[in-house]
Amino acid sequence: MKTTTKFAIGSVAVIALSAGVAGATAYAMMEKNQANSSFYDAFDTASPLRTAALDASSMQPVDLTKAAESTLNSVVHIMSIQRSKIQTIQQPDIFDFFFGDGRGRQQQVQTPEQRGLGSGVIISKDGYIVTNNHVIDGADEINVKLHDGREMKGRVIGADPTTDLALIKIEGDDFPAIVVGNSDNLKVGEWVLAVGNPFNLGSTVTAGVVSAKSRGLGANQVESFIQTDAAINQGNSGGALVNAKGELVGINAMLYSPTGAYSGYGFAIPVSIMTKVVTDLKQYGTVQRALLGIAGRDMGNEVYPDEIRKEQKELGATEGVQVVEVTDGGSADGILQKNDVILKLNDTKVKTMADLQGMLAKYRPGDKVKVTVLRDKKEKTFTITLKNSQGTTKVVKQADMEILGAAFRAVPKELKEQLNLGYGVEVTGVSDGRMKDSGIRKGFIILKANGKQLHSVQDLENVMKAASQSADQVLFMTGVYPSGKRANYAVDLSQAE
DSSP states (O other): OOOOEEEESSOHHHHHTHHHHTTTTBOOOOOTTOOOOOHHHHSOOOOGGGGTTOOGGGOSSOOOHHHHHHHHTTEEEEEEEEOOEEEEEEEEOHHHHHHOOOOEEEEEEEEOOEEEEEEEEEOSTTOEEEEOHHHHTTOSEEEEEOTTSOEEEEEEEEEETTTTEEEEEOSOSOOOOOEEOOGGGOOTTOEEEEEEOGGGOOSEEEEEEEEEEEEOOSSSSSOOEEEEOSOOOTTOTTOEEEETTSEEEEEEEEEEESSSSOSSOEEEEEHHHHHHHHHHHHHHSSOOOOBOOEEEEETTOTTSOHHHHHHHHHHTOSSSEEEEEEOTTSTTTTTSOTTOEEEEETTEEOOSHHHHHHHHTTOOTTOEEEEEEEETTEEEEEEEEOBOTTSSSSOOOOOOGGGGOEEEEEOOHHHHHHHTOSOOEEEEEEOSSHHHHTTOOTTOEEEEETTEEOSSHHHHHHHHHHHHTSSSOEEEEEEEOTTSOEEEEEEEOOOOO
16 A cells, blocks of 8 residues: 655645634633524525526536635635744753653753744625635734735634634635535535645645545545646635535645645545534634543444454444443443443444544534444444533633733743743733633742743643643643742632633
């Protein structure tokens, strides 16, 4: 078998920058006690009448000119910029390994300005744009260029690395929003167009067919890709995949290639996942992800070791998802069992784990689903209430720095030298909030939070946001006071309804 390599489409520079500065331009829009909204409630979308006259089935041969014409105005060019920064490279010594005190050799380097290029799709008339998370990840500045040549600044409303989607906003009104279709209705062999800005060439349209659905690549934590042979290259990331009617059916995201350029297949995130994710990002600032609470694997994969293939053969199913573990306290705890084979979700057939992930991505915690499994070679159906990663059905809120009730700064050079530290974030003030409740006082230098070294306030914010959405919702801090006294604290990040 020929070995191939996966490449995310956005600029290599942007992807490389994703670790340290994600969320630098994040802008969360959350309203208390706001009811769940559907995608069409949340966004001022285009009228479907715009393309109602286009009937792909009546076109012999298929005419894609109208689909291209109606799509080009809705696809934008995105440039993400990460400004030059001075970074401290730490080379830890044996004391840092045991005590975590930040000692060791340091070297300061200035990183050059980095620019990444990608695409985006206008989904509402008031300027909401969908793109890939990897296109804007780590950006200090986002520039959006419309098809008519106008250039605007964009801000990040929210991003979801799990599905590689992001929602950004430009200011204004009456933008050319695309018509959002239904990716569930796509058929293998159906004609589609990929519209974007490959290689910084500007608006470009390529055509092909849907060559597979519900494809899993192992690139994202949640994925159920539409596979197409419409040419997708670097810069197409975040662009539109549309059907012959000009309706958006996917967001171009990945290519699968041994060279880094198009070699036959591209992959798009279906709008069935996109609509749920971006609606949550607009309403809550973070995705309300429903989890079944299992670990599973596809049935009948020929690459499995002999013992697994023998085990699956005895289960009596040739397709579906084998349950290999049930999470304690999760949605399926006490309902599903190890070696159950999931056959259907709400009467829709489940063939692979990618199928199951794509279906679950449409639900929120608190929703009920019917799960049909094969157990002891007999079909059984259970009703399961889906929970979030915290094991509840409550809305997961993205915590911001205000909840901590403190002010911070990177440790000044003089203080680092005085205490022989290589990194850290200093608490410069404490008011009412979670830091004060935990006993943290002004002057405390946080060296690590949840096991991660802190070099900047942004590092602390990134760790805190991840912790606020975890099952524990706790921020464990290790550090030192200027007196040399070491201290450890546990900061509760849970938020009351």
